[in-house]
Amino acid sequence: MKKSVFAAAAMLGAFALVATGCAGGAAPGAGGNGGGGGDDVIKVGFAQTGSESGWRAANTESMKKAFSAENGFELIFNAADNKQEAQISAVRNFINQGVDAIVIAPITVDGWDDVLKEAKDAGIPVILEDRTVSASEDLYASWVGLDFEQEGRTAGEWVKENFDGKGANLVVLEGTTGSSAALDRATGFNEAIDGTDINVLDSQTGDFTRDGGKKVMEGYLQKYGKDINVLFAHNDDMGLGALDAIKAAGLTPGKDIQIVTIDAVKDGMTALANGEFNFIVECNPLLGDKAAELVKAVVAGDEVEKRTIVEDQSFTQEQAAEVLDSRPY
Numbered sequence: 001m002k003k004s005v006f007a008a009a010a011m012l013g014a015f016a017l018v019a020t021g022c023a024g025g026a027a028p029g030a031g032g033n034g035g036g037g038g039d040d041v042i043k044v045g046f047a048q049t050g051s052e053s054g055w056r057a058a059n060t061e062s063m064k065k066a067f068s069a070e071n072g073f074e075l076i077f078n079a080a081d082n083k084q085e086a087q088i089s090a091v092r093n094f095i096n097q098g099v100d101a102i103v104i105a106p107i108t109v110d111g112w113d114d115v116l117k118e119a120k121d122a123g124i125p126v127i128l129e130d131r132t133v134s135a136s137e138d139l140y141a142s143w144v145g146l147d148f149e150q151e152g153r154t155a156g157e158w159v160k161e162n163f164d165g166k167g168a169n170l171v172v173l174e175g176t177t178g179s180s181a182a183l184d185r186a187t188g189f190n191e192a193i194d195g196t197d198i199n200v201l202d203s204q205t206g207d208f209t210r211d212g213g214k215k216v217m218e219g220y221l222q223k224y225g226k227d228i229n230v231l232f233a234h235n236d237d238m239g240l241g242a243l244d245a246i247k248a249a250g251l252t253p254g255k256d257i258q259i260v261t262i263d264a265v266k267d268g269m270t271a272l273a274n275g276e277f278n279f280i281v282e283c284n285p286l287l288g289d290k291a292a293e294l295v296k297a298v299v300a301g302d303e304v305e306k307r308t309i310v311e312d313q314s315f316t317q318e319q320a321a322e323v324l325d326s327r328p329y
Protein backbone atom coordinates (compact mmCIF):
# COMPACT_ATOMS: atom_id res chain seq x y z
CA MET A 1 0.00 0.00 0.00
CA LYS A 2 2.69 2.43 1.12
CA LYS A 3 4.77 1.65 -1.94
CA SER A 4 2.07 2.53 -4.44
CA VAL A 5 1.36 5.83 -2.67
CA PHE A 6 5.06 6.59 -2.87
CA ALA A 7 5.22 5.62 -6.52
CA ALA A 8 2.26 7.85 -7.29
CA ALA A 9 3.88 10.71 -5.41
CA ALA A 10 7.11 10.26 -7.33
CA MET A 11 5.24 10.24 -10.60
CA LEU A 12 3.39 13.40 -9.63
CA GLY A 13 6.71 14.94 -8.67
CA ALA A 14 7.88 14.35 -12.22
CA PHE A 15 4.64 15.81 -13.53
CA ALA A 16 5.19 18.86 -11.34
CA LEU A 17 8.60 19.41 -12.89
CA VAL A 18 7.11 19.34 -16.36
CA ALA A 19 4.34 21.71 -15.30
CA THR A 20 6.66 24.25 -13.65
CA GLY A 21 9.01 23.90 -16.60
CA CYS A 22 6.34 25.40 -18.81
CA ALA A 23 5.35 28.11 -16.41
CA GLY A 24 8.03 30.49 -17.64
CA GLY A 25 5.91 31.90 -20.45
CA ALA A 26 4.48 29.08 -22.53
CA ALA A 27 0.73 28.68 -22.40
CA PRO A 28 -0.51 26.20 -19.80
CA GLY A 29 -0.64 22.71 -21.16
CA ALA A 30 1.70 23.56 -24.02
CA GLY A 31 4.29 21.10 -22.75
CA GLY A 32 1.93 18.16 -23.21
CA ASN A 33 1.08 18.01 -19.53
CA GLY A 34 -1.39 15.22 -20.01
CA GLY A 35 -4.25 17.57 -19.24
CA GLY A 36 -6.46 16.57 -22.13
CA GLY A 37 -5.35 16.08 -25.65
CA GLY A 38 -2.25 18.30 -25.67
CA ASP A 39 -4.17 21.56 -26.20
CA ASP A 40 -4.46 24.51 -23.82
CA VAL A 41 -7.36 23.10 -21.85
CA ILE A 42 -6.92 23.55 -18.10
CA LYS A 43 -7.95 20.46 -16.18
CA VAL A 44 -9.50 21.47 -12.85
CA GLY A 45 -10.76 19.30 -10.01
CA PHE A 46 -13.43 21.02 -7.92
CA ALA A 47 -14.21 19.55 -4.50
CA GLN A 48 -17.60 20.96 -3.52
CA THR A 49 -19.04 20.51 0.00
CA GLY A 50 -22.22 18.74 -1.07
CA SER A 51 -25.71 19.97 -1.90
CA GLU A 52 -26.98 21.08 1.50
CA SER A 53 -28.69 24.34 0.57
CA GLY A 54 -30.06 26.71 -2.07
CA TRP A 55 -26.87 28.73 -1.69
CA ARG A 56 -24.85 25.66 -2.54
CA ALA A 57 -26.96 24.92 -5.62
CA ALA A 58 -26.39 28.47 -6.88
CA ASN A 59 -22.67 28.23 -6.11
CA THR A 60 -22.32 24.91 -7.95
CA GLU A 61 -24.11 26.34 -10.97
CA SER A 62 -21.90 29.42 -10.97
CA MET A 63 -18.77 27.27 -10.77
CA LYS A 64 -19.88 24.88 -13.52
CA LYS A 65 -20.70 27.80 -15.80
CA ALA A 66 -17.36 29.51 -15.21
CA PHE A 67 -15.27 26.33 -15.55
CA SER A 68 -16.89 25.40 -18.85
CA ALA A 69 -15.28 23.94 -21.97
CA GLU A 70 -15.98 27.22 -23.83
CA ASN A 71 -13.91 29.00 -21.23
CA GLY A 72 -11.02 26.60 -21.75
CA PHE A 73 -11.52 24.21 -18.84
CA GLU A 74 -12.08 20.54 -18.32
CA LEU A 75 -13.90 20.32 -14.99
CA ILE A 76 -13.92 17.27 -12.77
CA PHE A 77 -16.69 17.92 -10.25
CA ASN A 78 -17.09 16.18 -6.92
CA ALA A 79 -19.66 16.87 -4.20
CA ALA A 80 -18.80 15.33 -0.82
CA ASP A 81 -22.24 15.17 0.84
CA ASN A 82 -20.94 17.39 3.67
CA LYS A 83 -18.44 14.75 4.77
CA GLN A 84 -14.92 16.01 5.18
CA GLU A 85 -13.21 12.61 4.74
CA ALA A 86 -14.98 12.23 1.40
CA GLN A 87 -13.89 15.71 0.38
CA ILE A 88 -10.27 15.04 1.31
CA SER A 89 -10.24 11.81 -0.66
CA ALA A 90 -11.74 13.64 -3.66
CA VAL A 91 -8.81 16.06 -3.48
CA ARG A 92 -6.34 13.13 -3.28
CA ASN A 93 -8.02 11.69 -6.31
CA PHE A 94 -7.52 14.93 -8.23
CA ILE A 95 -3.84 14.89 -7.26
CA ASN A 96 -3.52 11.31 -8.53
CA GLN A 97 -5.17 12.29 -11.80
CA GLY A 98 -2.59 15.01 -12.31
CA VAL A 99 -5.02 17.89 -12.74
CA ASP A 100 -3.61 21.37 -13.50
CA ALA A 101 -5.34 23.00 -10.51
CA ILE A 102 -7.64 22.10 -7.64
CA VAL A 103 -10.48 24.23 -6.27
CA ILE A 104 -11.90 23.41 -2.84
CA ALA A 105 -14.95 24.74 -0.97
CA PRO A 106 -13.74 23.36 2.38
CA ILE A 107 -16.46 21.85 4.57
CA THR A 108 -14.58 22.47 7.83
CA VAL A 109 -11.68 24.76 8.72
CA ASP A 110 -9.39 22.14 10.26
CA GLY A 111 -7.84 18.99 8.86
CA TRP A 112 -6.44 20.26 5.57
CA ASP A 113 -2.72 20.45 6.26
CA ASP A 114 -1.70 17.01 4.97
CA VAL A 115 -3.60 16.94 1.70
CA LEU A 116 -2.68 20.55 0.90
CA LYS A 117 0.98 19.62 1.42
CA GLU A 118 0.49 16.68 -0.93
CA ALA A 119 -0.93 18.97 -3.60
CA LYS A 120 1.93 21.39 -3.11
CA ASP A 121 4.52 18.62 -3.37
CA ALA A 122 2.86 17.50 -6.59
CA GLY A 123 3.13 21.05 -7.95
CA ILE A 124 -0.64 21.44 -8.22
CA PRO A 125 -1.94 24.88 -7.19
CA VAL A 126 -5.00 25.01 -4.92
CA ILE A 127 -7.58 27.78 -4.94
CA LEU A 128 -10.10 27.95 -2.10
CA GLU A 129 -13.57 29.30 -2.72
CA ASP A 130 -16.35 30.12 -0.23
CA ARG A 131 -15.06 28.94 3.18
CA THR A 132 -11.58 29.24 4.65
CA VAL A 133 -9.16 26.79 6.31
CA SER A 134 -6.87 26.98 9.33
CA ALA A 135 -3.90 25.56 7.38
CA SER A 136 -0.93 27.79 6.62
CA GLU A 137 -1.51 30.32 3.84
CA ASP A 138 1.44 29.12 1.83
CA LEU A 139 -0.29 25.79 1.25
CA TYR A 140 -2.77 27.38 -1.17
CA ALA A 141 -2.50 30.00 -3.88
CA SER A 142 -5.57 32.09 -3.19
CA TRP A 143 -9.03 32.27 -1.59
CA VAL A 144 -12.21 33.92 -2.84
CA GLY A 145 -15.18 34.16 -0.53
CA LEU A 146 -17.30 36.28 1.77
CA ASP A 147 -16.83 38.07 5.06
CA PHE A 148 -18.81 35.65 7.24
CA GLU A 149 -17.97 37.48 10.43
CA GLN A 150 -19.41 40.69 9.00
CA GLU A 151 -22.53 38.80 7.91
CA GLY A 152 -23.03 37.59 11.48
CA ARG A 153 -22.38 41.07 12.82
CA THR A 154 -24.98 42.59 10.48
CA ALA A 155 -27.54 40.01 11.64
CA GLY A 156 -26.66 40.73 15.28
CA GLU A 157 -26.93 44.48 14.80
CA TRP A 158 -30.44 44.04 13.42
CA VAL A 159 -31.39 41.97 16.47
CA LYS A 160 -29.82 44.54 18.77
CA GLU A 161 -31.65 47.45 17.12
CA ASN A 162 -35.01 45.73 17.22
CA PHE A 163 -34.90 43.76 20.45
CA ASP A 164 -32.47 45.23 22.96
CA GLY A 165 -34.42 46.18 26.09
CA LYS A 166 -37.53 44.36 24.85
CA GLY A 167 -37.22 41.00 26.59
CA ALA A 168 -35.93 39.01 23.63
CA ASN A 169 -35.53 35.25 24.00
CA LEU A 170 -33.47 34.11 21.05
CA VAL A 171 -32.61 30.70 19.62
CA VAL A 172 -29.88 30.05 17.07
CA LEU A 173 -29.67 27.49 14.27
CA GLU A 174 -25.97 27.11 13.58
CA GLY A 175 -24.41 25.98 10.31
CA THR A 176 -22.17 22.93 9.92
CA THR A 177 -20.04 22.47 13.04
CA GLY A 178 -16.42 23.46 12.45
CA SER A 179 -17.13 25.27 9.15
CA SER A 180 -15.67 28.76 8.84
CA ALA A 181 -19.12 30.02 7.79
CA ALA A 182 -20.68 28.85 11.09
CA LEU A 183 -17.73 29.81 13.31
CA ASP A 184 -17.31 33.31 11.90
CA ARG A 185 -21.02 34.08 11.74
CA ALA A 186 -21.33 33.12 15.41
CA THR A 187 -18.37 35.33 16.31
CA GLY A 188 -19.77 38.37 14.48
CA PHE A 189 -23.27 37.88 15.81
CA ASN A 190 -22.19 37.42 19.43
CA GLU A 191 -19.98 40.47 19.21
CA ALA A 192 -22.91 42.57 17.98
CA ILE A 193 -25.32 41.50 20.75
CA ASP A 194 -22.68 41.66 23.47
CA GLY A 195 -23.74 44.03 26.23
CA THR A 196 -27.44 43.87 25.31
CA ASP A 197 -30.13 42.13 27.36
CA ILE A 198 -30.90 39.67 24.56
CA ASN A 199 -31.23 36.27 26.15
CA VAL A 200 -29.81 33.43 24.06
CA LEU A 201 -31.91 30.43 25.10
CA ASP A 202 -30.15 27.87 22.94
CA SER A 203 -27.79 27.41 20.00
CA GLN A 204 -27.43 24.12 18.08
CA THR A 205 -26.38 23.00 14.65
CA GLY A 206 -28.90 22.30 11.89
CA ASP A 207 -26.04 21.52 9.47
CA PHE A 208 -27.16 24.22 6.98
CA THR A 209 -30.07 22.00 5.79
CA ARG A 210 -33.85 22.48 5.80
CA ASP A 211 -34.35 19.18 7.51
CA GLY A 212 -31.79 20.01 10.18
CA GLY A 213 -33.40 23.42 10.79
CA LYS A 214 -36.83 21.87 11.11
CA LYS A 215 -35.75 19.16 13.56
CA VAL A 216 -33.75 21.46 15.82
CA MET A 217 -36.54 24.06 15.82
CA GLU A 218 -39.08 21.38 16.80
CA GLY A 219 -36.85 20.55 19.76
CA TYR A 220 -36.59 24.22 20.75
CA LEU A 221 -40.36 24.67 20.57
CA GLN A 222 -40.93 21.61 22.73
CA LYS A 223 -38.43 22.83 25.28
CA TYR A 224 -39.09 26.58 25.37
CA GLY A 225 -42.55 26.90 23.81
CA LYS A 226 -43.87 30.42 23.46
CA ASP A 227 -40.90 31.94 25.27
CA ILE A 228 -39.02 32.05 21.96
CA ASN A 229 -39.58 35.33 20.13
CA VAL A 230 -36.50 35.63 17.88
CA LEU A 231 -34.67 33.12 15.69
CA PHE A 232 -31.26 33.60 14.11
CA ALA A 233 -30.55 30.95 11.46
CA HIS A 234 -27.06 30.82 9.93
CA ASN A 235 -28.67 30.26 6.52
CA ASP A 236 -32.01 30.61 4.71
CA ASP A 237 -32.58 26.88 4.37
CA MET A 238 -32.52 26.19 8.11
CA GLY A 239 -34.86 29.16 8.59
CA LEU A 240 -37.18 27.73 5.92
CA GLY A 241 -37.18 24.34 7.68
CA ALA A 242 -37.94 26.12 10.96
CA LEU A 243 -41.01 27.76 9.36
CA ASP A 244 -42.67 24.33 9.16
CA ALA A 245 -41.96 23.63 12.83
CA ILE A 246 -43.22 27.06 13.91
CA LYS A 247 -46.46 26.76 11.93
CA ALA A 248 -47.02 23.21 13.21
CA ALA A 249 -46.74 24.60 16.75
CA GLY A 250 -49.58 27.00 15.96
CA LEU A 251 -47.36 30.09 15.90
CA THR A 252 -46.99 32.72 13.19
CA PRO A 253 -43.47 33.11 11.78
CA GLY A 254 -42.47 36.74 11.27
CA LYS A 255 -44.82 37.82 14.09
CA ASP A 256 -44.75 35.50 17.13
CA ILE A 257 -41.20 34.57 16.27
CA GLN A 258 -39.19 37.07 14.26
CA ILE A 259 -36.60 35.50 12.01
CA VAL A 260 -33.23 36.71 10.72
CA THR A 261 -31.21 34.54 8.33
CA ILE A 262 -28.19 34.71 6.01
CA ASP A 263 -27.87 33.96 2.24
CA ALA A 264 -30.76 35.73 0.40
CA VAL A 265 -31.47 32.88 -2.02
CA LYS A 266 -34.78 32.87 -3.92
CA ASP A 267 -36.81 30.87 -1.38
CA GLY A 268 -35.47 32.89 1.52
CA MET A 269 -36.20 36.20 -0.22
CA THR A 270 -39.70 34.96 -1.04
CA ALA A 271 -40.31 34.17 2.64
CA LEU A 272 -39.00 37.64 3.52
CA ALA A 273 -41.21 39.37 0.97
CA ASN A 274 -44.18 37.34 2.31
CA GLY A 275 -43.54 38.51 5.86
CA GLU A 276 -42.50 35.11 7.25
CA PHE A 277 -38.86 36.16 7.63
CA ASN A 278 -37.96 39.60 9.01
CA PHE A 279 -34.42 40.31 7.81
CA ILE A 280 -31.83 38.62 5.57
CA VAL A 281 -28.13 39.27 5.27
CA GLU A 282 -26.92 38.39 1.80
CA CYS A 283 -24.14 35.92 1.09
CA ASN A 284 -23.24 36.01 -2.59
CA PRO A 285 -22.81 32.49 -4.08
CA LEU A 286 -21.72 33.69 -7.55
CA LEU A 287 -18.02 33.09 -7.08
CA GLY A 288 -17.39 31.05 -10.25
CA ASP A 289 -16.01 33.76 -12.54
CA LYS A 290 -13.55 35.02 -9.96
CA ALA A 291 -12.43 31.47 -9.09
CA ALA A 292 -11.90 30.70 -12.79
CA GLU A 293 -9.94 33.92 -13.30
CA LEU A 294 -7.71 33.02 -10.33
CA VAL A 295 -7.11 29.51 -11.63
CA LYS A 296 -6.13 30.82 -15.08
CA ALA A 297 -3.73 33.33 -13.56
CA VAL A 298 -2.14 30.85 -11.17
CA VAL A 299 -1.70 28.19 -13.87
CA ALA A 300 -0.09 30.83 -16.11
CA GLY A 301 2.37 31.56 -13.30
CA ASP A 302 1.01 35.07 -12.60
CA GLU A 303 0.96 36.65 -9.14
CA VAL A 304 -2.53 36.72 -7.61
CA GLU A 305 -4.16 38.32 -4.58
CA LYS A 306 -4.12 35.98 -1.59
CA ARG A 307 -7.66 36.94 -0.54
CA THR A 308 -10.62 38.26 -2.50
CA ILE A 309 -13.72 39.24 -0.54
CA VAL A 310 -17.01 39.63 -2.40
CA GLU A 311 -19.39 42.30 -1.08
CA ASP A 312 -22.75 41.43 0.52
CA GLN A 313 -25.89 43.50 1.14
CA SER A 314 -28.85 42.97 3.47
CA PHE A 315 -32.63 43.13 2.99
CA THR A 316 -35.73 44.16 4.92
CA GLN A 317 -39.17 42.81 3.97
CA GLU A 318 -39.92 45.86 1.81
CA GLN A 319 -36.57 45.69 0.04
CA ALA A 320 -37.04 41.96 -0.62
CA ALA A 321 -40.42 42.58 -2.24
CA GLU A 322 -38.83 45.20 -4.50
CA VAL A 323 -35.88 43.13 -5.73
CA LEU A 324 -37.36 39.62 -5.66
CA ASP A 325 -38.03 39.34 -9.41
CA SER A 326 -34.63 40.64 -10.40
CA ARG A 327 -32.57 38.33 -8.21
CA PRO A 328 -30.34 36.02 -10.28
CA TYR A 329 -30.46 33.11 -7.80
Ligand code: GYE
Pocket residue numbers: 052053054055056130131181208234235236237262263283
Ligand atom coordinates in the same frame (compact mmCIF):
# COMPACT_ATOMS: atom_id res chain seq x y z
O1 GYE B 1 -24.40 30.23 3.76
C1 GYE B 1 -24.96 27.96 3.37
C2 GYE B 1 -24.17 26.89 2.71
O2 GYE B 1 -20.42 28.38 3.12
C3 GYE B 1 -21.38 30.45 2.63
O3 GYE B 1 -22.85 27.15 3.15
C4 GYE B 1 -21.54 28.99 2.64
C5 GYE B 1 -22.73 28.49 3.42
C6 GYE B 1 -24.07 29.10 3.06
O4 GYE B 1 -24.59 25.66 2.89
O5 GYE B 1 -26.25 28.05 2.86
